[in-house]
Amino acid sequence: MTRTKFSNGKKAMKRTKKPVKWNTKRPQQAFDYAFLGATDDRMAELMDVSVQTIDYWKRTKPEFKRMLDKGRGQANARVARSLYEVAIGYSHPDTVILSNRVKIYDENGRVVEEHTEPLIVPIIKYYKPDAWAALKILTIKERILWADVQKTELTSNINLNIKKIDFAAFSDEELRSLKNMGMKQLQIPEDGTRSN
Numbered sequence: 468m469t470r471t472k473f474s475n476g477k478k479a480m481k482r483t484k485k486p487v488k489w490n491t492k493r494p495q496q497a498f499d500y501a502f503l504g505a506t507d508d509r510m511a512e513l514m515d516v517s518v519q520t521i522d523y524w525k526r527t528k529p530e531f532k533r534m535l536d537k538g539r540g541q542a543n544a545r546v547a548r549s550l551y552e553v554a555i556g557y558s559h560p561d562t563v564i565l566s567n568r569v570k571i572y573d574e575n576g577r578v579v580e581e582h583t584e585p586l587i588v589p590i591i592k593y594y595k596p597d598a599w600a601a602l603k604i605l606t607i608k609e610r611i612l613w614a615d616v617q618k619t620e621l622t623s624n625i626n627l628n629i630k631k632i633d634f635a636a637f638s639d640e641e642l643r644s645l646k647n648m649g650m651k652q653l654q655i656p657e658d659g660t661r662s663n
Contacts, residue, residue: 488514488515488516488520489524489528493514493524493528493531494528494530494531494533494534494535495534496513496514497510497524497531497534497535497538498534498535498537498538499538500513500514500538501534501535501536501537501538501539501542502538502539502541502542503542504542507521507522550600550603550604551600551604553594553596553597553600554596554597554600554601554603554604555596555601556593556594556595556596556597557593557594558591558592558593558594559591559592560589560590560591560592561589561590561591561592562587562588562589562590563587563588563590564585564586564587564588565585565586565588566583566584566585566586567583567584567585567586568581568582568583569581569582569583569584
């Protein structure tokens with residue numbers, strides 16, 4: 468057995484055989500921590516076990532793995548739903564509290580009492596669509612149409628072998644530029660002039 472230290476200073480035992488500290492509350496803990504966005508490292512620290520133990524439980528405890536995946540899935544779904552709402556715009560009921568000045572008059576029209584009281588007004592708060600969120604969703608869902616950059620990967624080596632280029636159509640300035648770019652293998656005349 469070897470000892471490992473967590474960031475909080477506690478020591479945990481790394482065992483090569485059976486993991487430590489399993490109990491029936493672990494699946495619910497896995498769900499809760501995963502829902503809150505905990506990584507496996509952070510979860511191990513919170514459960515006071517090693518990361519290897521978390522990995523072992525994921526492989527051997529189906530309920531633990533299921534609850535872990537469920538927590539992460541639900542958290543991701545909430546974030547995706549929120550991003551979608553921001554992208555298309557949304558509204559929700561809200562209230563505004565205003566100060567209302569109250570005056571009480573006598574029969575002659577003079578103010579006899581004056582005070583302020585809160586006035587609660589129900590409203591609908593509206594948030595306009597956000598272009599960045601909409602573009603983010605579209606680049607994920609429709610990458611070919613909306614992505615800023617499209618990657619092209621070559622799976623084999625390509626050798627381009629140019630035997631002869633007719634430099635007659637190039638100007639002297641273009642020839643000098645090609646030479647300066649390091650294209651000496653194209654046999655551009657040293658003096659930069661064309662030989663016909």
